Amino acid sequence: MKILAVIGSPRPKGNSTALLNSFLDGARSAGAEVEIIKPHRMKIAPCTGCERCRENDGRCVVKDEFQTAYDMVLASDAIVLATPIYFGSVSAQLKTFIDRLQCFWALHFILKKPMPPGPAGSPTRKGVLLAVSGQNKDEMFVGARIIFKHVMSSLQGERWAELCAPGFDLPGDILKSPETLQKAYELGRRLALGLSAESE
Ligand SMILES: Cc1cc2nc3c(=O)[nH]c(=O)nc-3n(C[C@H](O)[C@H](O)[C@H](O)COP(=O)(O)O)c2cc1C
Structure with a gap:
């Protein structure tokens, strides 16, 4: 299984990165291959809403580093979004990347074309949300969960798991x-093994 991880935090030693690292350690321990995207280190412009992806077979026409990210999405079987909660949402860095996935939305909802399969053969990519908030309140994750739902719908994928960790600032x-890191590790291991997210 090939996993594409997208890091939404600009803090190198941040909490969502630590959560993601544990998840990826678990996935690697079960044989997964991992690729990581750091939108804050890439030249990815915000979506301009030009809608030219509708005439370009569902591919964005803006020539920046999103083009590499686009290919990485197609070359994955699972996508992990790791983000800090900023004002009740995902970080701006991650949201900029997410908005550029509008070309996949157009592929699905306008062009009515299927997502090409990932390397393991399934067109239904598994999605994972890892999110960390400073305040110890579950309501902080409402926005990120909804955005994640729309992302996975646009990618014609499945919301496989959400791990939201409140109270780490x-x-x-x-x-x-x-114990939180262990949860992430176990989730990563289960993803790579093709198991369900919930342990029996
Ligand atoms: C710009 C900004 C906005 C934030 N907004 C929220 C928020 O709405 N709710 C919350 O609980 N924490 C908020 N926080 C705290 C972060 O979610 C928290 O520090 C988290 O651990 C950051 O994750 P990271 O270390 O992976 O970057 C905010 C932090 C920043 C810098």
Whole structure:
């Protein structure tokens, strides 16, 4: 299985990155291959709404580093979005990347074409949301969960799992919660093994 992970936090030692790293360690331990995208380090412009993807077979016409990301989406079997919660939403860095997925929305809903299959053969990519908030309130994740739902619908994929970790504010705070990191590790392992997200 090939997993594409997208890191929404610009903090190198941030909590969502730590959560993602545990998830990916678990996935690798079960044989998954992993590719990582860091939108904050890439030249990815915001979507301009030109809608030319509708005339371009569902491919964005803007020639920037999103083109590489587009190919990486197609070359994956599963997509993991890891994000800090910023004002009740995903980070702007991640949202900029997500808005450029509008070309996949056009492929699905305007052109009515199927998503090409991933390397393992399935066109239905599995999606995972990993999110961390500073405040210890589950309501902080409402926005990110809805955005994740729309992303996976546009990718003609499946919302396989959501792991939302509230109450970790300063960089590295989440390292004080080995049980949260273990949950992420186990989730990654289960994804790579083709199991359901919920352990029986
Ligand atoms: C611009 C900004 C907005 C934030 N908004 C929220 C928020 O709405 N709710 C919340 O609980 N925490 C909020 N936080 C706190 C972050 O979610 C928290 O620090 C988190 O651990 C950051 O994850 P990271 O270390 O992966 O970057 C915000 C932090 C920043 C910098």
